[in-house]
Amino acid sequence: TLEIWGDVLYYDGNTRIAAMSGGVLMKDPQLTLTTDTLIYDLGLNTANYLEGGRIIDSENELTSLWGFYYADFHEFFFKDEVVLTNPDYVMRSDTLKYNTETEVSYFYGPTSIIGEKDRIYCKNGWYDTKNDIAQFNKDAYLTNHEQSLTGDSVYYDRNIGYGKAIQNVVLTDSVNQTFITGHFAEHFDKEGLSYVTNNAVLTIIYENDSLFLHADTLKSIYHEDTDSRTLLAFRKAKFYRSDLQGLSDSIAYHTADSTIYMYYDPIIWAEENQMTAVRIEIKSDGESVKSVHLFESSFSISMLDSLSFDQIKGRNMVGHFLEGVLKRIEVFGNGETIYNLTDEGSKKVNAINKAICSDIVIYIEDNAVNRIKFIDRPDATLYPPKELPQEERFLKNFKWHAEKRPKSKQDIFTW
The missing domain is CATH 2.60.450.10 (Lipopolysaccharide (LPS) transport protein A like domain)
Structure with missing residues (x-):
């Protein structure tokens, strides 16, 4: 009627x-x-x-x-x-x-x-006002003031705080200066969880640089008690920054302390140095790397030329950086080194020092070993290059992974 x-x-x-x-x-x-x-x-x-x-x-x-x-x-x-x-x-x-x-x-x-807590924009779509569910298309985005989700198509259920985005997805955290891109994403408001897959890339913005990380799946977890996030990268994670590169099967990043955690066959590169271990932690001040912690089967290598490598090996290691440049390496337990002595200003090897010592401190200058401090009862031998066979110039489990190192942010997609 x-x-x-x-x-x-x-x-x-x-x-x-x-x-x-x-x-x-x-x-x-x-x-x-x-x-x-x-x-x-x-x-x-x-x-x-x-x-x-x-x-x-x-x-x-x-x-x-x-x-x-x-x-x-x-x-x-x-x-x-x-x-x-x-x-x-x-x-x-x-x-x-x-x-x-x-x-x-x-x-x-x-x-x-x-x-009250979120804002949605699009150029096409529908909204079920009775059941609080919606589909947004064309330049769609959803934001809750601190985090936003955009995509070609965004579905949102306000009742359970669930969002889904498809194609050209961007998940932005303006507070922590990070954003994640991909082609499929899910967001759970109440749990503080977000997932991004399909060509997923995490970008962490620093004042003078940015870090780009790719993995099969990226996950963001919000911690309300500390107002911080944990960003997780699963399967074939690889990252590039101008002064630091790395890869491992899984990587975690905590915005609260700006620490990167790397698990399962991690490798990092800083200038001329390559570091490997069972597990690696990279600590920064939010702008530049301050220290790198290597746990179990730690190995650091720097190349002088295709036949000569400075090598440091031990149970655990800590690499200390100054303005993003490696300056000192501390070895804790089962320490071993191979150190190539060269003329100043030249890469010609004059002698090779092989040493074993439980704890060692190595000082780095211009991306090469400058001096070594042996803490307790070292066993060291200095060899003329001609007297040390080539096969004995490498510590056990030596592996140089130059082919895996990303040279640009485009290389993070190649595993």
Whole structure:
């Protein structure tokens, strides 16, 4: 049943079109419309207003400059300055279709949906206002002030705080200066979790540089108690920064202390140095690397030429950096070294020092060993190069992984 009231009514019996003006009020079981002027076609059972209208149903209020109503289908089309107000959010759109029975809105053109804790924007999509679920397309993004999710297509369920984005996905954390890109993402508001896959890349922005990391899957976890995040990279993780590169099967990054944790066959490169271990931790001050901690089967190598390598081996190691440059290496347990002595300003090897000592401190200058301090009862031998066979110039388990080292951010996709 549809009822219409107004101050003045004009009706054409031939066309069956009625024009009503002056405090117009239209009601059906789902809604109430108020406007100054309304045109109603009794033949088509349609109504429209051209000078602004206001519609109220059980939960929503909608205003627009122009509106067209199909009574048989319970559908409205709105155009120009469309505003839909719900207790939980406000939607603004250029063009909107709204079904009064299903309470589903379809929007065409630039549209924003602003809630207390989140904001959504797109140029095409739909919103089920009754069940609080939506699909956003074309330049879609969803943000909760600190983190945003964008993609060609974004699905969102406000009830459970679940979002999904497909194609050209960007997950941005403005507080911690990180963003993750890929082609598929899922976000869980209540758990503080996000996943990105399909060509996933994490970018950590520093003041003078950026770190780029790729893996099969990237995961972001928000810790409310510390207002920080843990970023996890699973399977074939590889990263590039101008002064530091690395790879391992899995990598974790904690924004609270700017520490990178590397697991399962990790390798890192800094200038001329390569470091490997069972597990590696990279600590920074948020801008430059301060120290690298190697745990179990630690091995550090730097190349003088294709036949000569300075090598340091031990149970655990700590590499200390100054302004991003390796300056000192401490070895704790089962220490072994091979050190090539050269003329100053030359790479010609004059002697080779092989030593065994439980704990060792190695001082680095210009990316080469400058001097070595043996802490306790060293066993060292100095060899002329001709007296040390080539096969004895390498410590056990020596592996030089130059072919795996990324030379640019494009190389992080090659495993």
